Amino acid sequence: MAAHEADVIIVGAGISGLIAARTVLAAGLTPLILEADERVGGRILTEEVLPGLPVEIGAQWIGDTHHRMFALADELGVETYPQYDEGETSYELAGAPVLRQNDFHRRFGNELTELTKVLRLLDELAAEVPPEAPWRAPRAEEWDAITAGAWYDGQGLSPVARTLLEICTVGILAVPTVEVSFLHLLFTIQTCGVTAELFAESEGGAQTTRFVGGTAEIPNRLAALVESHLVLDAPVQEIEHTADSVTVRCRGGRVARGRRVIVAISPMLAGRIMYDPPLSGYRDQLTQRMPNSAAMKAFFVYDEPFWRTDGLNGQLISDVGPARMSNDTCLPGDDHGVILMFLEGEQARTHGHWSQEERRAALTAELVRHYGDKAARPVAYVDGEWGSRQWTRGCYNANCGPLVWTTYGSALAEPIGVIHWASTDTATQWSAYMEGAVEAGERAAREVIEALS
Numbered sequence: 001m002a003a004h005e006a007d008v009i010i011v012g013a014g015i016s017g018l019i020a021a022r023t024v025l026a027a028g029l030t031p032l033i034l035e036a037d038e039r040v041g042g043r044i045l046t047e048e049v050l051p052g053l054p055v056e057i058g059a060q061w062i063g064d065t066h067h068r069m070f071a072l073a074d075e076l077g078v079e080t081y082p083q084y085d086e087g088e089t090s091y092e093l094a095g096a097p098v099l100r101q102n103d104f105h106r107r108f109g110n111e112l113t114e115l116t117k118v119l120r121l122l123d124e125l126a127a128e129v130p131p132e133a134p135w136r137a138p139r140a141e142e143w144d145a146i147t148a149g150a151w152y153d154g155q156g157l158s159p160v161a162r163t164l165l166e167i168c169t170v171g172i173l174a175v176p177t178v179e180v181s182f183l184h185l186l187f188t189i190q191t192c193g194v195t196a197e198l199f200a201e202s203e204g205g206a207q208t209t210r211f212v213g214g215t216a217e218i219p220n221r222l223a224a225l226v227e228s229h230l231v232l233d234a235p236v237q238e239i240e241h242t243a244d245s246v247t248v249r250c251r252g253g254r255v256a257r258g259r260r261v262i263v264a265i266s267p268m269l270a271g272r273i274m275y276d277p278p279l280s281g282y283r284d285q286l287t288q289r290m291p292n293s294a295a296m297k298a299f300f301v302y303d304e305p306f307w308r309t310d311g312l313n314g315q316l317i318s319d320v321g322p323a324r325m326s327n328d329t330c331l332p333g334d335d336h337g338v339i340l341m342f343l344e345g346e347q348a349r350t351h352g353h354w355s356q357e358e359r360r361a362a363l364t365a366e367l368v369r370h371y372g373d374k375a376a377r378p379v380a381y382v383d384g385e386w387g388s389r390q391w392t393r394g395c396y397n398a399n400c401g402p403l404v405w406t407t408y409g410s411a412l413a414e415p416i417g418v419i420h421w422a423s424t425d426t427a428t429q430w431s432a433y434m435e436g437a438v439e440a441g442e443r444a445a446r447e448v449i450e451a452l453s
């Protein structure tokens, strides 16, 4: 097979790789994107659960401060609409019966005040963490030596406040807080602004806005712009590199040669590629220590969104589970009611192993507890497990346990010779989100353009 030639080889056609390709193309360089899968989009995956009714198995929302994503949607002609957010949330916590938001707030007002105080403190501490170099935070070593869970445990919180904090945090990181460095948690908060933006569904939050036609419209339309530079079904296995060239080999025998390569996949997957000559132990130790987290989404479709007429917003918070949280994800202009249940961290790990029928039954029982018997009669169901997808191996993103940032942090995005690193996991704003993927793709492309100009 003759080798493909290009200026810049890009590994991965997620949003980060696609943005990198578009940016280097605009600078007059030739990109070649090698994508392992038979589709573009990576962690963005829109699927029809019923004819004409798409749901987001992967990324779904953007928030008010996702400026790059708003600009991109605008440029690509993808319209947006607001997330439904009317009515009360349903709570099931601390052995209390299922309570509606107003009753929950009355009963657990003190605990909610405790929670607010801790979130404020987290915001103050996070403000001390430079997102481009968390290891340079004044107290980096102290914070990186403990887990987020240990720090939470030390705040003297009531069990309800501690449980709520765990649920909120696992909802973002998708791993139990005992596995994550406290510095990593503060870094995550700092890359997103403040905790209110991370956790809120309403104004200012990360989950305010959805895309007409589905999130996949974004990578699909980006891919159309670079179509002649894109090869699907081309899993990169080896990157041979010299001072001024790369030779990239794919499974199946395809070979591509270029002057630079941008690896736009998560650090853990980047560590599974073979490099010749091998990369430093410093870089490899990092990729051994940035595992992807675990999350699943399960969608229940009903004839109508009956919870809305009961004054509920479709969001639940539960320490019973299996899902800790849910969302109303109905489509505007469609009569169906759609509820999305999140399985994150331990729940995704355990229930990801169950059969789909078992999972569905356990989640249905939970919905019935919150929304009554009507919830037992969905007309369709679909769920998506990401750990077994060969080209993702877990979501939402890469996390750092204790001592990773302070020991290996500078190896994350620093180019190594002609090799550059993208993917949302390397971003400094909204890392783990699509917004971060765009930032990282643009940054890696800029590095390459500067190096080659």
Ligand SMILES: Cc1cc2nc3c(=O)[nH]c(=O)nc-3n(C[C@H](O)[C@H](O)[C@H](O)COP(=O)(O)OP(=O)(O)OC[C@H]3O[C@@H](n4cnc5c(N)ncnc54)[C@H](O)[C@@H]3O)c2cc1C
Pocket: 011, 012, 013, 014, 015, 016, 017, 034, 035, 036, 037, 039, 040, 041, 042, 043, 044, 057, 058, 059, 060, 061, 062, 234, 235, 236, 237, 264, 265, 266, 269, 273, 295, 296, 297, 386, 391, 392, 395, 396, 422, 423, 424, 425, 432, 433, 434, 435, 437
């Ligand atoms: C269930 C779920 C829900 C999410 N919800 C949201 C949300 O609501 N809002 C939000 O902003 N973000 C959300 N995210 C995160 C968001 O999807 C990611 O931040 C973003 O899509 C990452 O893009 P990326 O290009 O950095 O990486 P990826 O999307 O992972 O792209 C990497 C690409 O590289 C390919 N690849 C991997 N290995 C190789 C190889 N060896 N050779 C060639 N190609 C390879 C993969 O197939 C993939 O296409 C969610 C993610 C998931 C999974």
